[in-house]
Amino acid sequence: MMNQVHIGVDIGGTNTAIGLFDQELALRAKRSFATSLPHYPGKTDRPIPFLDELAERIFRLVGEHAPGAKLAAVGMGVPGRVDPVNGIALAASNLAWANVPVAAEMSERLGVPVYIDNDVRIFMLGEAMAGAAKGSGSVIGVTLGTGMAAAVMVDGKMWEGHRGFAGELGHDQVPGYHARCNCGGYGCLETIASATGIARLGAEAAANGRIPFLHSPDGRITARDVYLAAMAGDSAAADIFRFVGATLGSKLTTAVYLLNPEMIIVGGGAAAAGELLLGPLREAIYGKYRFEVKPAVVAAALGDSAGLYGGVHYAIGRGSE
Template sequence: MGKGVIGIDIGGTNTVIGIFNDDLELLEKVSIPTLKPYFPEKTNNPEEFFDLIADKVNKLVKNNGYENKVACVGIGVPGKVNPNTGIVIRAVNLGYEEVPFALEMEKRLGVPVFIDNDVRNYTRGEALAGSGKGAENIICITLGTGMAAGVMVNGQMVTGSDFYAGELGHDQVSGVNYLCNCGKVGCLETIASASGISRLAQEAVQAEKETILKANDGTISSKDVYMACLQNDSVAIEIFEFVGKTLANKLLTATFLLNPEAIIIGGGAASAGEFILDPIQKVFENHYANSELPNLVIGSLGDSAGLIGSAHLAMAKCKIKD
């Protein structure tokens, strides 16, 4: 029995933790809520969340017979992350600022911990074992609580000069006036995200548009909007068309710049499939010329992509021995 590796994917709403063997096979995973007791205030020490993660990791390790046999841990965190220092510089959807994430988890787990931006780890996972397998030039977009991109060029992850590459969600959209958690108005992720889709649906109901979404009690999720699309609800379909076109116009610029082989859409809102892909595809067909269209697909690994990418990150940083 070799040593195990832990992969952790932290999202704005939920966090998934998985244990892998040294062949990068996922043995077991669990999902826990992402604790945000300070949000929207900022913190540099989300101590309660650190303790919860450590507790769940230790239980996974024990359940799978890997006590004293875990080599290292890889973690994906949404926001601006310095993978060299292990510090989360800023995560606006979590309320983090200058959080020494890797160090705090190392104290609790007793093994090396490596972190990176969650979408970069998602991209690693899809490139290694999912919809991007075999491609060297990829743009991955995740539509969850927020929205960001992971970019691979010639097989290498792009991090940027100060680790902010891929934060397409904070590019502003003309005519959009929603306040973003980053403090700006009109950021792309206020539209193109699961939370953005939910907001648009709530507004449609409040405007008394004729839609079956009016039957929902309380919050309307992006999944609710997708389910309404399956019932041919015109308002729900229009919401995804608006989101898809808005996202596509931003992706076009990135595509002209980078010429990727594949664009992969992931995150909670990606479950809408053709309802989110079709409007993006139409924009590309109308505007992207003089080159072959990139392969536009939904991520195939679901929430395991971030886990696999996080575990892969850890394995690349530390040697695993019996």
């Protein structure tokens, strides 16, 4: 019988995950659902349908797995630029959110304190508290999902930057590439190094006849379709992962020289490709980084639960301030 529970939430451009944690911060149940964006691509500061659905699903999860328990607090990871002090999602291009007072809106619905931060910092916190980065001091975390971003932990502390915008590596441009990004720019790294980018590259290759066996039941090619084609032996599909890994590795090498991290942790949906992606990423960094001791390049240990663990630990930490 659980007397008190915490909720962690990981909002993504495609799916949103919710995790219920007991008093010992063990994950007892989790659910995911499609992130509803009826306003997209038009920007909004009040995504009411989504916030209403999220609150309803949180109440349902608690009712199903911890009936009678008190909900203590909620911690949430939100993509894009975030003001964690005031709980505002300033700009989330893959959600088309602008200046959304997420913490206040959700706190009003749930009747408990709600705390938010950038989703990749929340991911990194989860891996630092219970995953691959546990016990490490300096780490770079990267998530490859609908978009792509990074987080940096230095000497055990999260680096937020001057205005909290540190880690937006996904919007650094790749010379010679011109795909339109949801931020409004062209050739951003996340148009290549993300699940969305992999799907786009796969669709382009299929349209050009270079991946004849790449197909999807509904005609819409996903990153998983490209992965399955590569695992089936399709060299053009494998080349896409090599290109993505090498491109991301080239960008990260500069950060490795600057920060000298112990490790680089890769999470997000595209990380499920494992060594198909991590191998080329590792090779790109190790080929350019000249010092003898090189950072480990590993997949997130907590998988798609990292953001849930991070959200709960973040909420508890903020609540104790």
